[in-house]
Amino acid sequence: MQRLARLAAITFILTTASFAAAPADGVPHAGDSAPAFTSPRASGGNVSLSDFRGKPVYLNFFATWCGPCNDEAPSVGKLYQKYRARGLNVVGLNEYEDKGKALGFAQKYNWKFVIAVDDGGVANLYGAIALPVHVFIDKQGKVSTFRLGQMDPSDIDAAIKKIL
Numbered sequence: 001m002q003r004l005a006r007l008a009a010i011t012f013i014l015t016t017a018s019f020a021a022a023p024a025d026g027v028p029h030a031g032d033s034a035p036a037f038t039s040p041r042a043s044g045g046n047v048s049l050s051d052f053r054g055k056p057v058y059l060n061f062f063a064t065w066c067g068p069c070n071d072e073a074p075s076v077g078k079l080y081q082k083y084r085a086r087g088l089n090v091v092g093l094n095e096y097e098d099k100g101k102a103l104g105f106a107q108k109y110n111w112k113f114v115i116a117v118d119d120g121g122v123a124n125l126y127g128a129i130a131l132p133v134h135v136f137i138d139k140q141g142k143v144s145t146f147r148l149g150q151m152d153p154s155d156i157d158a159a160i161k162k163i164l
Contacts, residue, residue, distance in 0.1 A: 027127030028135065028143040035125040039093065039116040042102040047091060047116050054139055056163035058090045061123055061133035063097055064105045068150035069132045073109040075153035079160060080113050086164050093118045095131060138163045 028034060034057075038048040049057070060076055062069035080090045090113035094102035099117055106115045116122075126135055129148070136145040136159045145159040 026124075027148075028146055030143055030145065032143045034135070034137045034141050034143050037122045037125055039118050039122050040099075042094065042099040042106070042115040042117050047114050049137075049141075052089045052137075053141065055087055055089050056139055056160075057137040058088065058160060058163070059093060059126070059133075059135040059137070060090060061093045061095055061118070061126070061128045061131055061135075062105070063095045063131055064101045066131040072132065072150055072153070072156070073105070073111070075156060077109050077111045079153070079156055080111070083160055083164065084113075088160060088164060090114070091116055093122055095123055095128070096120060134159070136160065136163050 034049060036049050038046050041047050058080075062073070064070075076090070076092075080088060090111075092102075092106060092111060092113060092115045094105065094115060094117050096119065097117065102115050102117050105111075122128075123133070126133065126146075127148075132150060134145070134147040134151055134156065135143060138144045144163050147155075147159070151159075
């Protein structure tokens with residue numbers, strides 16, 4: 001009986017520890033370590049969050065069919081151009097579409113940053129249950145801002161300034 005109780009206690013501790021390491025509710029909160037990922041680039045090869053270690057990163061989850069994604073896309077491109085000289089890195093994560101659609105969207109909006117295609121694995125890590133999703137990660141690899149849904153350009157600008 002003691003052995004069973006000890007096994008139950010160890011199982012509880014291990015289970016609790018694994019949940020404590022993951023963001024609550026599947027959504028990263030400010031101050032959480034950004035979940036690591038590797039995803040195929042639409043242009044070939046892969047991109048990993050670790051490629052940007054020590055640099056500010058803005059993850060933009062989008063799809064070509066997403067109305068709000070299309071509405072905010074021009075602003076996302078302009079803000080990247082505005083802040084890239086200050087070290088901003090942006091990764092556009094196209095959800096559940098092929099490379100051609102992802103690249104077409106990027107070309108349409110003159111996006112000059114990394115475009116990746118995601119089969120849902122990265123979206124799952126970041127709690128992206130709808131689109132668009134914005135995740136701003138500081139130089140220490142911590143989530144600064146997480147936003148589900150369309151953002152006003154001034155709000156995107158403010159979130160970028162916090163991570164630079």
